[in-house]
Amino acid sequence: MTAGSRLLDIRELTIAFETSDSPVVDNVSVSLETGKVLAIVGESGSGKTLLARSIMGLLPPGAIARSGEIHFVGQDLATLSPQGVRMMRGDQISMVFQEPLVSLNPVVRIDRQLTEAGLERGVMSRPAAYARAIELLERVAISSPEAIMRRFPHELSGGMCQRIMIAAAMMLKPRLLIADEPTTALDCTVQQEVLRVMLEAARVDNTAVLLISHDLGLVAGYADDVLVMKAGRQVEYQPAADLLANPAAAYTRELLAAATVAQSAQAKPGAEHTVCTVEHVSIDYPVRRDWPWQPRTSKRAVADVSLDVRRGETVALVGESGSGKSSVGKAILGLTAFSQGRIRIDGELIAGDKPHINTRAQCIFQNPYAALSPRKTVWQAVAEPLQVGRRLDAETVTARTREMLEDVGLVAQLYQRLPHELSGGQRQRVCIARALINRPRLVVADEPVSALDVTIQAQVLELLGRLQSKYGFGCLFISHDLGVVETVSTRVIVMHNGQVVERGDTADVFANPQHAYTRRLLTAMPVLQFQADLGYRISHRQFSEATR
Amino acid sequence: AWSMSSDSNEIRVAITSDIRSSYPGVNRVSFTDDVMIHVVEPLVAHRDDLSVAPLAAERIDVSDDLTQFRFTLRDGLRFHNGELATADDVVYSWQRILDPATGFQCLPFFDGSTGAKVESVVAEDARTVLISLDQPSAVFLEQLAYVQCPVAVLHRDSWDSDGKWLAPVGTGPFQFLEWRKGRYVLLKRFSDYAPATGPASGLAGAKTAHVEYLRFLVIPDVMATTAALVSGQIDVVPLLAPVNALELRHNRRVVAMDHDGLSRRTLLLQTDDALLSDRSLRLALAHALDLEQFADVASFGLSPHNPSAIPTSDVMHTAAQSKTWSYDPDLARQLLEAAGYNGEELVIITSRSEQAIFDLAMIAQAMWSRVGINVRIEVLDFGSLLTRYFDGDFQIAAFEFSPRLTAIMNMHTLIGDKTASPARWDDPRAHDLLQRASETVEPIKRQRLLDEIHHLLLAEAPTINVYNAPIIDVVSTRLEGYQPWAGANPRLWNVRKTE
Amino acid sequence: MSSYFLKRLLMLVPTLLLVTIAVFIIMRLVPGDPVSMMLGDIENPELVRQMRAELRLDDPVIIQYLDWLADVVTLNFGVSFVTGEPVIGTMLSRLAVTAQIVTISVLLASCLALVFGTLAAWRANRRADLVISVLAIGSMSVPAFWVGIALIIVFGIKLQWLPTVGYVSPLDNFSESLQFLVLPIMALVVAETGGLLRMVRATTLDVLSKDYITAARARGLSERSVLFRHALPNTLIPTATLVGFTLGSLLGGAAVIESVFTLPGMGRLLVESVYARDYVMVQGVMIFVAIIYVLVNLLVDMLYPVLDPRVRLRA
């Protein structure tokens, strides 16, 4: 490996914000050769994005590279003029971002977003640019690319948008493609596909790829080298194969363990007391009428669903987006009316005619940031449920709040912080504390860890389990992430188009899915397995069509 | 391309609001009068000294008992449509005016509701008209000449076949050409005009139109008006407020011409008010004002204080009419004490639509506050002020009476019956004196009666007259022959415009 | 889309009812009536009685309102108390004047605001931004009549370049009419640009922090393309909303500017009619102004799907 053949060479790079002294990228050195794939992996906030952006010269305002050098094809990028850096972008180095839907300009048609860079530079004629765009769209496996070219981004799915972002990045045959969490925002069924398509497209043009992710399991299979980062520092840097086989750093092992299939939670014996029963519930949402004289119509979101949750037990509700999982949860919480059936919580009947809030059931939401009042401190958020309705004396409130906060593992320095001053995991802990402080009988957890990265996911799930055994609440766990479900639940209910298509003990369903839809879900999920001699390995489940 | 200055064929006059209609004496405001004096001619008109002269008529014969008035029309009196004016036209014009449906504003002058009634108007021959009254009237000719309500000689073509007003077809030196609502009124020289004989004076006498066009431009904003004047976009700004004229006096492109005015600016005191019914309090208000300084400040030194209802320029305004209340704060305080005044709030109503009326209230309030009279100023828009005036609904009102051309008419704006006009001074002694004065033809006797009224006014203080509004017409130096006059309307005949 | 349009038009009905009722009440709360305004200090009680009867001012207000409403429904807006002219004709001719100066100046102001607002956001918190922001706030903080007077003094009196009073219709003489429009348009542009600009700046700041802007930069686009081809189109919707509000309320009359420059526009018509207590005219103008306001804003709403393909109008 000679210096000359290196495409990208980052030497002892340190990046910090003007406002603080501690660097966010600390003394990182890494290099990449033409046509190779380098993965950068690390938890949220470890500085991956800033590292990538510093290569592009697109650091956010206030961030500065304190020391170190970035060489691209032997040239120190710091010596380039702003104009030079700009000319390099897109042409030599291009980038794909995490959120496809917000990385495409919503009011500009796809064709222009694809072709404008080439046209502006005058390196392509209009027909040539168009032809190249079509070629790339085909390469990223988009059918009928001509039609897609005339569309606006909102008319396309997230997966398609991300493919288009990839095509846009590849337009000028860059020598380096930086992909910052290119699949994190996508449904798990398309994640693999998009990643594969991207790497394939890059390979055709012999483009090197810098792949950023927090999911080691997802990317390790594709990368030549892996750089593991934590808190801005380089933890481990080795060829992918070596890393999987023989992770050196403890942190790397932690990451790998978090992504590994866990043993199914055992059904807890003796949990006979049912805290929640749902019998033949259907939920209709009114369809908006244009005129008052039009007949009222409604759309059935949930049809004839029954389930029960017992004390101390976790029941998982899985299904694709829009299948009605959240609607069931909302009906149980009394947040939405239901048209048929019966719901009992702790034996008491919930009326379905209109929303009836029932404080015996509480909820943990997907996005902990959105679920916390932005201007209430941690303490206020957690103590508030105690102050509603009942008049508890201040000492009791203080004592119980403190106990609850300690239970979820939040330290005293955090009590007076506002939500935006917390990390994602901390925020979710606050949400959990807030939900549990009044000792609800049932907790509906609606995608509680989907917005968290893997290491934190594991912590939160572990916490939830611990609290469940302490307080004994029943838990309805809504998720589309089967890996998580497998870990936490005793029973699984699979929904599709508002109906239950399959139900059973977790182990049974995962081992032997009956419904085609369940199988599809399970197949899409990559599995990282640990074998004592070989280290970690990535595989996919296989089911033969015959098992019915 | 646009030229900043109007050409020498056209004189442009600023008016601050539109003319409402082209129907003289009916749906009118003072700007209607300004336009109409150029377009129509009544039988008689005021001279500069406010005496009455023939205009459409060339001869007037009055019977000794003051009931029969015979008018002989001017030779060659011709309508703008080319037809000669006849006695029949005069009769027709009178029929219109006497018809209540027309809504002639000064109908009370002629229908017997105040004084004499017009019994008949008869065409004796083609050029002679006889008007008969039911009782003698010493003021009939003056009423006929009244510029706000001219009994104009109009051709039948001024109305359509249904009797609806179209536009004036009159006999004046200019003819009515175009009215763009809200923007301007355009008059054109009437080339077949045969002027009356005698020197031009007031609205009477020989008139010649020297310019082809006369344009009355509606410019409500005074700042815009003065800017247009100094930049040569307009030629005449009649009746500018003294303060606005002040800055123009140094401008070499314009001249400010001053003249004594007839409008009376006054502080009306409501004698029916619980507090102000006390004469001592009213007198205290009068003595607390330094009226000389008041007039000087308010008129920017152009008009003296005039305590009388009769304008200073009127021949009836004698030394006796100049007698006023002394400025005596101590006396004022004593009178306040006598009235048992204890700092009760008095309210003066005024309006901002005219700076002078506003100033009246402001200066009075400042002077009164110096002797400890607690006066609050209530600013109304002009419409509200008028209504409050008509209803007599005020304690003190800052007010201005538009020009009345005779002493008697002016006295009528002061004295009146509270049931009909609650703002007026309702004192039997004053009524009696005024009644006798209107019936007296003998000037010296009449003068004595008027002086007695003023004497009574000083004793009773039902109103504190401050000064007569000065007339300031500012005109471009390009105009030759322009003269302001007491009647205040801008007169653009016999005026030339140089290049 | 068409049902959206219809529905919004239907919403106009209660708005207009409310507006007209308020106008009726307000005009009759304000003391002074049209007859006394005409007569001034002349005393003629018989004529007052006669005219009040003719104008039906002595009927109960509710009867007056219902009668008037019945006429309006048949598109008869009545005739002015003051001039005897049909209200509708007067309004249309006045609207033509106001519409000219207002639309031109709002368009100009919007363009200025878009360009300089975008620049200010681009250079956020640098010197250029500071200067632009201070100028913009300055323009918002200066009373409109001040601006008008300053323009008259400079261009009318000192330089004598442009006329300051009156108006010529472009149909009569196009080049001459332009000369009369320049100063009022300048005054309105100065007065209106500030608010729009600040709006554009704030929105652009927001847009510039979006990922698609970073993505556009990452594709190597020039800053000009990034600003004007990617950021600007995204600021158009909120800007259009504000432009709609501004246009809607100015079309109802830029009374101050109209009177400073002696333009026969809607604003002056309204002010003068209010002062003259020309009830019928005021009512007509008000209903007209309200319709214009609602329609202009409706049109702007209809523009949304054009400006932003994501928007679908729903009633």
Added chain:
Amino acid sequence: MKLRPNAIIGIAGLGLVAIVAIGGVLVSPYQAMETNFLNRFATPSASHWFGTDEYGRDVFTRVAVGSFITLRVSLAAVALAIVAGTVTGAMAAYFGGWLDRAAMLVSDSIMAFPSLLLLLGIMAALGPNEWGVILALAIAYTPPITRVVRSAVIAALAREYVTSSQLIGNGDLTTLFRHVLPNCITPFIVIATSVFTAAVLSEAALSFLGLGVPPPAPSWGSMLADSRNYLGINPWMAIFPGIAITVTLLSINLVGDALRDRFDLRMAGGD
């Protein structure tokens, strides 16, 4: 937090106005309503720093006293409008349905109403006094605040913390006032500053129509309106209150901007 140049200019401007206002009232040997007809239209001099007006009153004293009146009227009007607009806007957004429709109908109607006529009518009904001015301005400026608050609340309602508040058993009003409204602070600051700006200017326009704070009490608006007649004689009469208005509004807006940024959690990180 480091102050940005805009904020510094704004604070300095407000300081200047405060110094003139307080200093003026303390230092000036004149009374705001004290006339001297022998010394009218004086230009600035040692004895009258800002000159005198048409009644020989000291302009410096009037600007100083006027600042209290102007700010009192504008602040009271804005405060009223804010309370009314916030309550109606928030309720309309939160409860929706006919309440929302009625609130929007009324505010649309008020906004479609030319402000002149509105102000004239309200003043006529209430009489020309300070409270009348305050109420008239408040009514005229409630609808824009209603609209802004309404859309901010609608946006906030889509966030899950609202559901969370309902789930723990909070009533509608508690949720609305404790959880939703505090998070609408940034658009709120923006609209409040711009309404304040409009209120100060409208007070001037009202004075111009003779409907402002009753004379002879000085307000900047009425001083400016009065001075219009005397521009040719003594332009200082217009310049000083004009500067006072412009400096105040400029400063308030700059400080408002800074406050907005300060309250903007997004700028401090977060999602």
